[in-house]
Each structure stands twice: as C-alpha cells, then as structure tokens.
Amino acid sequence: MLKPVVSFLELKLHNRILAIFTSYLIAVVPLLTLLFFFFNQSRILFGKLPSAKERIGWLTDQFMDWLDQKFRLDPETSLGWVSENLNEALDIPMGLLQEGFQSGTTVLANIVLVVLMTYFILLYRTAFKNYILSQVNPERRGALEQLFGEVQKLTKRYMIGQGLVIIILGVLIGSGLWLIGVPYPFFWGFLAGFLEIIPYVGTTIGGILPFTYMLMISDTLWQPWAVLGLYVLIQQIEGNLISPNVMGPSIKINPLFIILGLFLGGIMWGISGMILALPILAISKEVFRSFDALAPLSYLMEDGLSRKSSIFMEELDHAKHRFFDFFLKEEQE
Known part of the structure; x- marks a missing residue:
C-alpha cells in the first residue's frame, strides 16, 4: 500500500527517508483514524451488553413458551435446560471480550514492530530487488523484472x-439497512465492507453483527430477518457482479484454495494472516505462472476450476510442466 506513495514522494522530495515518513502521515494516520472511529462506534453500540444478555434471555423464554404450547413439552424441563445453558454460553463472549481488552498492550507492541519493519523494507527495497536479480543468470533477469512489474500491477489492482x-458494499448495505430502519445504517454497511477483506469469515460476521443487534433492540421480528435477507442478497450481487468486474479475473481464486489459505493464514498470523491470505494466493498464482514446472499449480488455483479440468491433460501435458520431473532432472544433473 505504501510503496507507490513512497515512490511518488521520492520524485518530489529527492529523499527516501523523508518520503517514507511523509507517506506514513498521508496513508497511515487516516487509516488509524478510521479504525479508531469503528472501534469507538462499536464501543457505543455494544456498551450495554448486560441488557442485551437479558434481551436474548427474554426472546428465548418467549420462543420456548411457544414451543411448549405447540408441541406440548414439559415447560419446567425444557425451559430450565435452555435458560441455564444459554446463560453459560453468553458468559463465554463476555469473558473473551474482557481478555481482548487486556491484550491491548500486545497489540500495541505488534503495531510498533510492523511500523518499524515496514520502514526498513521500504528503505532497503532496491537492495532486496538487486539481490534477487543477482541470483539468476543475466539472460533471465529481464523476465524476472517483468514478473516484478506484474506483481506490482496485481497488488495495485x-x-x-x-x-x-x-x-460500493458500504453504500448498498447502508442504504438497505436505512430502509429497514436499523440505527447507524452506514456504520454497519461500511463495517461489512471492511470485513469483506476476509473472504467467507468476514462476510458471515458482517451479517451476524447487525442481525444480532436488531434482535436485541427491535420490537418486531421482521427487522432482524430483513437484515439477514439483505446481506444474503447483497452477497449474491457482490460475488457474481461487483467483484468479478471490479477486482478482475487475475485475482479470482477457487474457494478450496481460499479456505485452505484462510486456515493456514489464521494458524500462522491470526486475523492478519486471514486478511493477507487472498492477496498472497493471487501473487503466488502469478509467480507460479512464470515457471513451467509450477504453471499447472497456478491453473489449479484459478476460479472456475471445474470448467477447466481438461487443460491439464491437453495444454499442460508436457514434460516441462511436470513438477516431479523437474526434481528428477536436477538429481540426474
């Protein structure tokens, strides 16, 4: 994100260090301000969690009374069991929330480390590039520099x-929530838009949060379910119309690899790893496409794999594209 900004400022300021610090002011400070707004707004909205707990308990009692009357269940047994277990379940997120606030020092320390690492990577980026170029034969350096350019275009896109x-998602979802009558509709809309950065997981959280919030405060049941229906509709529009046209086909990865990437990214780097999973997969696909032995793997990662299954036995059925033959060849040499 910062590299294009730093490159532009270097042309104007003629000093890389000054350009890096200026890029922090231009890009990082507004980003932190935006994050502070979301966290502060969330604190205001969810500041009355105990009352929300009571609200969920009341809704559960109403629902269980209806089930008891409909199916002639034992009121004391069924309602008592559900109420007891629900209270225990609601205590879990409260505990997690308290632990999250207590880990603020660790988060702050990680932010400082990320800022320092980013500074030095931007400062030494030319040396890193030249080092990588020096590791290949001169006749291949042109192709490698072309690959660097393609990766830069991909990340920029x-x-x-x-x-x-x-x-787009913030405006669409916010407008829909405003029509439904949800408080702070555009906050929820843009929160869902930001959570969309994490495929599947972020989408689910972005829909569940306003649904749960409306379940707590709404006097009618149609509003929470209307919120859920709106998110399902917008997700269909986003997946089939918005992202394919805005993001481009080169970034589309098939769902299996996305899920694997989210799983591995979450294990290695937590939430940060889940956010970085999709761009890392997209960059890896572009890099693999540049090497004959790895090209089939890049096609295996593409979206719409079921429609392209024949490509492996037709266009890619050559010795140069066989991954294991590459290692056998190296051993023979």
Whole structure:
C-alpha cells in the first residue's frame, strides 16, 4: 500500500527517508483514524451488553413458551435446560471480550514492530530487488523484472479494487439497512465492507453483527430477518457482479484454495494472516505462472476450476510442466 506513495514522494522530495515518513502521515494516520472511529462506534453500540444478555434471555423464554404450547413439552424441563445453558454460553463472549481488552498492550507492541519493519523494507527495497536479480543468470533477469512489474500491477489492482468494493458494499448495505430502519445504517454497511477483506469469515460476521443487534433492540421480528435477507442478497450481487468486474479475473481464486489459505493464514498470523491470505494466493498464482514446472499449480488455483479440468491433460501435458520431473532432472544433473 505504501510503496507507490513512497515512490511518488521520492520524485518530489529527492529523499527516501523523508518520503517514507511523509507517506506514513498521508496513508497511515487516516487509516488509524478510521479504525479508531469503528472501534469507538462499536464501543457505543455494544456498551450495554448486560441488557442485551437479558434481551436474548427474554426472546428465548418467549420462543420456548411457544414451543411448549405447540408441541406440548414439559415447560419446567425444557425451559430450565435452555435458560441455564444459554446463560453459560453468553458468559463465554463476555469473558473473551474482557481478555481482548487486556491484550491491548500486545497489540500495541505488534503495531510498533510492523511500523518499524515496514520502514526498513521500504528503505532497503532496491537492495532486496538487486539481490534477487543477482541470483539468476543475466539472460533471465529481464523476465524476472517483468514478473516484478506484474506483481506490482496485481497488488495495485487488488488494493484499488478492494477499496472500490468496500465503498460500493458500504453504500448498498447502508442504504438497505436505512430502509429497514436499523440505527447507524452506514456504520454497519461500511463495517461489512471492511470485513469483506476476509473472504467467507468476514462476510458471515458482517451479517451476524447487525442481525444480532436488531434482535436485541427491535420490537418486531421482521427487522432482524430483513437484515439477514439483505446481506444474503447483497452477497449474491457482490460475488457474481461487483467483484468479478471490479477486482478482475487475475485475482479470482477457487474457494478450496481460499479456505485452505484462510486456515493456514489464521494458524500462522491470526486475523492478519486471514486478511493477507487472498492477496498472497493471487501473487503466488502469478509467480507460479512464470515457471513451467509450477504453471499447472497456478491453473489449479484459478476460479472456475471445474470448467477447466481438461487443460491439464491437453495444454499442460508436457514434460516441462511436470513438477516431479523437474526434481528428477536436477538429481540426474
């Protein structure tokens, strides 16, 4: 995100260090301000969690009374069991929330480390590039520099495309929630847009949060379910119309690899790893496409794999594309 900004400022300021610090002010400070707004707004909205707990308990009692009358269940047994277990279940997120606030020092320390690492990577980026180029034969350096350019274009397209998707989703979802009568509709809309950065997981959380909130405060049951229906509709529009046209086909990865990437990214780096999973997969696909032995793997990662299954036995059925033959060849040499 910062590299294009730093490169532009270097041309104007003629000093890399000054350009890096200026890029922090231009890009990072507004981003932190935006995050502070979301966290502060969330604190205001969910500041009355105990009353929300009572609200969920009341809704459960009403629902269980209806079930008892409908199916002639034993009121004391069924309602008592559900109420007891529900209270225990609601205590779990409260405990997790308290632990989350207590881990603020660790989060702050990680932010400082990320800022420092980003600074040095931006400062030494030319040396890193030249080192990588020096590790290949001169006749292959042109192709490698071309690959660097393609990766830069890909990351730039991803960042711009993701920003446009966030804005479009924020406006669409916010407008729909406003029509339904949800408080702070555009906060929920843009929160869902930002959570969309994490495929599947973020989408689910973005829909469950306002649904749960309306379940707590609404006097009618149609509003929470209307919120859920709105998110399902918008997700269909986003997946089939918005993202394919805004993000471009080069970033589309098939769902299996996305889920694997989210799983591995979450194990290694937590939430950060889940956010980085999709761009890392997209970059890896572009890199693999540049090497004959890895090209089939890049096609295996593409979206619409079921429609392209014949490509492996037709266009890619050559010795140069066989991954294991590459290692056998190296051993023979």
